[in-house]
Amino acid sequence: MEQLILASGACDPAADIICKPENVNELFEFTHPLFSIGPFDFTRTVFLTFLAMVIVLAFLYFGLRKTRVVPSRFGVLVESAVGFVRDDIAKGVIGPEGGRYVPYLLAMFLFLLVANLFEVTPGINFPITSRMAIPVFLSLLTWVIFVVVGFFKNGFRYVLDIIWPKSVPIGLRWLVGIIELVSTFLLRPLTLAVRLFANMVAGHLMLTLLLVSGWVFMSSVGDIGARSIIGLPWFVFGLGIYLFEIVVAVLQAYIFTLLSAVYIQSSVHPEH
C-alpha cells in the first residue's frame, strides 16, 4: 500500500491516470527487518505472526480463565468457537474419533481466523496468510497427520485402497487409482495451501487497489478537477469489498480447517 501511495505521489495524475508501483510484490513483502537475530529477520510479517499468536492466547485466556457455571458474554463467544470446532468440524466430520484432533483443529482455526482478519483490521490491513509460509506449513502438517494416521490405522492397505479402489469398476480402477494417488499425496496439500493463500492475496489486492486508487483520485481534485469524482465509486466499492473480505477471512479459516478434518477423516475411515 505504501508503494502504491508512493507511486501515486511520483506520477502525474493529470497526464497518467494509471500509476503503478515499481514492484507490486512489495505489497506483500516487507523486506526491511525491524531487527535480526542471526539469520532470523524479525520483519513486520513475523511480528504480525507473533501478534496473532498473542491474540489467540489472550482470546482463550480471558474466555476460559474462570470456571463459571453461567459464562460471561465473552466466555460464551469463546465456548461457541471451541464448541463449533469440536462438535461441528472435528466430531461432525471425523466422527467420535475426532475428539483427539480437536486441539490441532482448534489451534489451526483460531490462528488462521486471526491471521486472516488482519486483512480488515484497521492499522494492520495485511493478512499474514497472504504470505505462503503459514498456509504451506499448516497444509504440510495436515498432510503429515492424515498420511501417518492412514498408515497407522490401515497399514499398507491405506495406499492399496487408494491406488486400487474396489468400489470403482475394474476397468477404471487403474485410472482412478492414479488420480487418487496424485490427488491424495500431491494435490491435497498444494490446493489446501494455495486456496487460502490466493484468496487472501486477491482480497488484499482488491482492497488495496480500490481504497487507495479511490483515495488518490479524490485527493487529486486540485490537479484533475471533476475527474476526481471517479474516485468516489471506487472508494465506496472498496468499502463494500471490505465487508465482503470479513466474510472471506472467516470462511477461509473455516474451509481450511474443515478440509483438514475431511482429509483426516478419509484416513481414519478410508472405506468412506
Add this chain to the structure above:
Amino acid sequence: MLQLLVPALVLAAEEAAEEPSGIDLLIPETSELIAGIIAFAIIFFVVWKWALPAINRTLEARQAAITGQVAEAEKTKAEAESLLEDYKQQLSEARSKADSIVDEAKATAEAVRGDIVAKAEAHAAEITQKARAEAQAEKARAAASIRDEISALSVEIAQKATAGAIDATAHRALVDQFLQELGEME
C-alpha cells in the same frame, strides 16, 4: 531461428533475474516459516494442555451444577408434593374432625339442653308442688287458726249468751263438732 531465439531467451532470463517475479510470493520466507511454526506450536500446546481441559472442566462443572440443581429441584418438588398431600390429608382430617366435633357439640348441646329443660321442668314442677304443698299447709294452718278463733269466739259468745248454761269444754266440743261437720260439708 536459433540465433534469434537464444538472445531473446538470454534477455528474458536477465530481465527475470533483475525484476522480481510473482512466483516469488509462492516461496515461503524462512523467517516467516519459523515464526509460523513457533507461533502455531505455542498455540497448539496451550490449547492442548490448558484451554481444552479448562473448557472441559467448565462444562463438567456446569453439567454437575445443572444436574445437581435439577435433582435438587426434583427433590424439592417431591417434598413439596408430599407436603401438599400431607396438608391436604390433614386438612381433610381436620375438616372431618371439625365436622364430627361440631356434630358432637350439637348432640351434646342438644342433650344438655334437653337435660336442662328436663331439670328445669322438674325443678319447676317441684317448686310448684312445694308451693302448692306450702299453700295447702298454709291454708290448713289458716283454717285451723280460723277454726280456733271461731271456736274461741263462739265459746265466748255462747258464754255471754247463756251465762254459764254449759261449761266451756263442752261448748268447745260442740263447736269443734260443728266445724268438722262444716268442713265435711265443704
